[in-house]
Amino acid sequence: MSSSRLGLRLAACLLNISEARRKHIVENIARAALLEKNGQKHPEVSVLNIFSDQDYNRSVITIAASVDELGDSVLAACLEAFQSVDMEVQEGIHPCLGAVDLIPIYPLSGVGVEECGAVARSLAKKLVLHVPGCSVFLFGEADLPRKRSLVQRRKQLGWFTRRDFSALEWDLGATPARSCGLTGVGASPYVMNCNVTINSEDLALGKELASAIRGSNVHGLKGVQAMAFPHEGKIEIACNVESFEAQGTEETCKDAQYMSYTVHGDRFSYVSPHYIETRVKELARERGITTLGKALIGFTPNECKNCAEYAIKEGIGEFWKMRGGIFM
Numbered sequence: 001m002s003s004s005r006l007g008l009r010l011a012a013c014l015l016n017i018s019e020a021r022r023k024h025i026v027e028n029i030a031r032a033a034l035l036e037k038n039g040q041k042h043p044e045v046s047v048l049n050i051f052s053d054q055d056y057n058r059s060v061i062t063i064a065a066s067v068d069e070l071g072d073s074v075l076a077a078c079l080e081a082f083q084s085v086d087m088e089v090q091e092g093i094h095p096c097l098g099a100v101d102l103i104p105i106y107p108l109s110g111v112g113v114e115e116c117g118a119v120a121r122s123l124a125k126k127l128v129l130h131v132p133g134c135s136v137f138l139f140g141e142a143d144l145p146r147k148r149s150l151v152q153r154r155k156q157l158g159w160f161t162r163r164d165f166s167a168l169e170w171d172l173g174a175t176p177a178r179s180c181g182l183t184g185v186g187a188s189p190y191v192m193n194c195n196v197t198i199n200s201e202d203l204a205l206g207k208e209l210a211s212a213i214r215g216s217n218v219h220g221l222k223g224v225q226a227m228a229f230p231h232e233g234k235i236e237i238a239c240n241v242e243s244f245e246a247q248g249t250e251e252t253c254k255d256a257q258y259m260s261y262t263v264h265g266d267r268f269s270y271v272s273p274h275y276i277e278t279r280v281k282e283l284a285r286e287r288g289i290t291t292l293g294k295a296l297i298g299f300t301p302n303e304c305k306n307c308a309e310y311a312i313k314e315g316i317g318e319f320w321k322m323r324g325g326i327f328m
Helices: 023-032 067-084 113-130 150-157 203-213 273-286 301-314 319-323
Strands: 010-017 045-053 058-066 100-109 135-140 182-187 191-198 224-231 234-242 258-263 266-271 291-296
Touching: 010 023, 010 067, 010 113, 010 301, 023 045, 023 058, 023 067, 045 067, 045 301, 045 319, 058 067, 058 301, 067 100, 067 113, 100 113, 100 258, 100 301, 113 135, 113 182, 135 150, 150 182, 191 203, 191 273, 203 224, 203 234, 203 273, 234 266, 234 273, 258 301, 273 291
Parallel strands: 100 182, 135 182
Antiparallel strands: 010 058, 010 100, 045 058, 191 234, 191 291, 224 234, 258 266
16 A cells, blocks of 8 residues: 555654664664653654664664654654763764764655755754754755755764864754764665675775775766775675666666665665675675675665555554564
8 A cells, every 4th residue: 555545744764873782772762763742652653673783883773754753753762862872982883973873864755855854954953952962964955055965974074083073063053062972964865774794804805895886986886885894703895875866777777786766756766785785796706705695774765665654554663573673
């Protein structure tokens, strides 16, 4: 059953929290998203997935809701997170600047990215109002009028290397409190996360492979940003896979490099997780090593939409339990 027949206009937030080693904390943050201020359950909100990585000390909580409910739902989860995660003592391999590190809002069905940008801006204003010491930088459709991408903002802020908050330039809020750090809030077409592990401990080699598949590389994969990290004794190529407006016939090429979907009348494409794994495997083989598989952090865009429709139609708030969650 389509969301239009359900009467729902759906959006999702892939909430990035700088905590993974205390499972009960992560689940408390997820459950907070399901409750209204009066303690009653949000009728049109579901936590679809929790992905937590011990080495990274980072969790991605997929919250789906009607676009009218999503902002308050994510706000509740963030309030819980700021009470539970302290950046002064946080440790992990993955770069981060905030206890709540990223709040990206994505359209799923019946809503455009501009409206998601308005939700993100409203949420950012509420965050700095409700959380003393919370500071926000904006990206994508929330960053008006410049609409700078998350990649641009991260580079400007030194996201990959900096944990000193004193020199940061933020968009909303006061000087970042050391316990809170800096939070990114924005909106864009869906961004998928896909990681491929190579059978090597050589970080330099991993960085070489990540650079080779990056969309900014002339021979790279369109819409893919990639980084290499030590992970569980091997090297993981961590990819953010952006959706982009579909043009021409490139998305139907014979090698099935692209997958497509439509939301609110706009057609988007993205590089398939299978193709990313295949390309990393080819590049690794050229260097005499193998790969050890891939991990999809949550869902593809269509999977997210379909799960959201089902969960909300059936009133399943803790949908992640049906999937078993993914704690690694």
